[in-house]
Amino acid sequence: MNNPETAIEAKDMVKQFGSFIANDHLTFSVYKGEIFGFLGANGAGKTTAIRILCGLSRPTSGEIRVAGYNVFTETEKIKKRIGYMSQRFSLYEDLTVSENFRFYGGIYGMSRTSIRKKTGEMLERLGITELSSTIIASLPLGIRQKLAFSVAIMHTPEIVFLDEPTGGVDPITRRQFWTMIYEAAEAGITVFVTTHYMDEAEYCNRVSIMVDGRIEALDTPANLKLKYKASNMNDVFLKLARNAGAGRE
Amino acid sequence: MKRFVIKEFLHIFRDVRSMVILFGMPLVQVLLFGYAITNEVKDVHVSVVDPSHDQVTTAIQQKLFASGYFLQGEVLYSQSEIEESFRKGRNKMVVVFDDNFAQKLERGEIPSIQLIADASDPNTANLLVNYANGIIAGYNQSLSVSTNGPVIVPEIRMMYNPALKGVFMFVPGIITILLMLVSAMMTSISIAREKELGTMEVLLVSPLKPLHIIAGKVMPYVLLSFINAISILILSHYVFGVPVNGSLALLLAESMLFIVLALSLGIFISTVSNNQQTAMMLSMFALMLPTILLSGFIFPVENMPVVLQWLSTIMPPRWFILIIKSIMLKGTGLAYFWKETLILIAMTLVFILASVKKFKIRLS
CATH class of the missing domain: 3.40.1710.10 (abc type-2 transporter like domain)
Structure with missing residues (x-):
């Protein structure tokens, strides 16, 4: 189970909190260089899964490899090869843009010169070179979010985990944000993204849909729409969620 | 690591509140206790x-x-x-x-x-x-x-505090309280803040080891607390004439020990609190009040009910106040308070072990 073509391999991943099963035997693989959408309603177990894959939380059982390394025994190696952006805002608000870049670059062991080079490149791409010594707190949410993403991939990780990265921003910024995600994927970074915006699911190469701790569907958006006879991902999701609800009653 | 310490300093220097607590507090407290709240008897x-x-x-x-x-x-x-x-x-x-x-x-x-x-x-x-x-x-x-025999009129001499000045008794207490406040409260709040803002998660996902995160957090406060202790000593010496009769090096070494103790206590508090408010409340009630009330700073331990006397033995400040009073006022050396020093070292180890354990549990 160490396929060179896969970035993430999970087999029977289980996470239990007491009697509550947050992740119920999740089995999926994420291919290198793809944008993998990890969908589900609030409380379906997305965040639990992403925390396990990032080494923040230990799974109850299962066989899981991230970037080729075992999440039980090789978290240190995994951590060097991944980037992470949480749903909560992850830049230091009282530091300036370039101070944040310097700090995060520093903790990933980047050299001073490569940090400076990378910061310049990324700010240029965002078109905000002039903001490099602005305090984060005074920047609008959209720019902060793009900066947080830039910081998460500045050390060119193999995989970047995005936990609801677009919560609370307007549709235009979300669009721009997805452009950045595409650019990252083209540069060879595997993108693992959780969201509950179904329109964003359309942008992914493949999506998995979680309902009540289980993966109910996993395929390309086009195949899923075909299979569930839906015109968009929103309908696919509603049908799956309704089935699950009916099954419970 | 270096980046981490730099970042931590930037946090402190950009936050007006922490600057006031760090540098305004010692000045105000020493002057306040020295001038206003004295228990001297006069007229x-x-x-x-x-x-x-x-x-x-x-x-x-x-x-x-x-x-x-x-x-x-x-x-x-x-x-x-x-x-x-x-x-x-x-x-x-x-x-x-x-x-x-x-x-x-x-x-x-x-x-x-x-x-x-x-x-x-x-x-x-x-x-x-x-x-x-x-x-x-x-x-x-x-x-x-x-x-x-021959008529000699002896002088009355009050040992250790000939002028019976209240400020002599207060300075050791103020140093203790401030070190406790700055070290424990500030670190626990700053770690809790990272948790609250979600940046702690990002740090934990990074290759930084938990020990590095803690060390990076603590280092600036060690330095600032130390500077604080020295500035209180200088202030009380030149404004109120409080002496340092014993070894200054020993005094600073013991202060360092107490700072490390207070910091490990602060880390321990932060591992059990998830946001800044909880950390603040815990430091206030679990640290500040006992420090002031039970350490013998204001109320002599000997006058307390037996139960409170027992309780005061687990208060780190109680031992530290004894130590610095001995060094500053009595001018005695380690031979007289090695027991107290050992107690402080033991307490430090306990808190460090407890918080490392807590930290690990939280991660898994």
Whole structure:
């Protein structure tokens, strides 16, 4: 189970909190260089899964490899090869843009010169070179979010985990944000993204849909729409969620 | 690591509140305790019952009233008058002499002197009695010397604090409180803030080891606390003339030990609190109040109920105050307080172990 073509391999991943099963035997693989959408309603177990894959939380059982390394025994190696952006805002608000870049670059062991080079490149791409010594707190949410993403991939990780990265921003910024995600994927970074915006699911190469701790569907958006006879991902999701609800009653 | 420490300093320097706590607090506290909240006794009215009225009692009275602490109150004659004057608040203490004082002394008997103090304010009463006792003891000594040989008038000397200055007693307490405040409260809040803002998750996902995160968090506060301790010492020395009679190096080393202790306590608090408010409340109630109330800083440990005395033995500040008082005022060395030092070291180890364990549990 160490396929060179896969970035993430999970087999029977289980996470239990007491009697509550947050992740119920999740089995999926994420291919290198793809944008993998990890969908589900609030409380379906997305965040639990992403925390396990990032080494923040230990799974109850299962066989899981991230970037080729075992999440039980090789978290240190995994951590060097991944980037992470949480749903909560992850830049230091009282530091300036370039101070944040310097700090995060520093903790990933980047050299001073490569940090400076990378910061310049990324700010240029965002078109905000002039903001490099602005305090984060005074920047609008959209720019902060793009900066947080830039910081998460500045050390060119193999995989970047995005936990609801677009919560609370307007549709235009979300669009721009997805452009950045595409650019990252083209540069060879595997993108693992959780969201509950179904329109964003359309942008992914493949999506998995979680309902009540289980993966109910996993395929390309086009195949899923075909299979569930839906015109968009929103309908696919509603049908799956309704089935699950009916099954419970 | 280096980046982490730089970042931590930037956080501190950009936050007006932490700057005020760090650097304004020591100044204000030392000046406040030094000038305003002193428990010195000065110009207190003291009345006298003196049925003998001979040269000895007069001399003792003169000594008392010449000391500068007491003002001559009324001359009273009976028990009922004493009670009345206390009730009316006309004096805080009454000195009652035996009758035939000088004659008894000459016959080799020991005449009695009674000191009656208004204990509705126990601290002041205690002080008044102590002062008066000291003065009378001084007179006693001069008396015994004069009957047995050359006349020497001995000086009254209050050990360790000759001027009986309150500020001498307060400075060790203030250093303790401030080190506790800055070290424990500031670190626990700053770690809790990272948790609250979600940046802690990002740090934990990064290749940084938990130990590095803690060390990076703590380092700036070690430095700032140390600077704080030194500035309090300088301030109290030059403004109030508080001496450092013992070894300065030893004093600084013990302060360092206490800083590390307080920091490990702060880390421990942060592992059990998830946001800044909880960390703040925990530090306030779990650290500050016991530090002030139970450490012997304001209320002597000996005067506490037994249960509280037991409780005070687990308060790190209690031992540290003993240590710095010994070094600063008595000028003694490690031989006199190695036990206290060991206690502090043991406490530090316990807190570090406990928080490392807590930290690991949280991660898994």
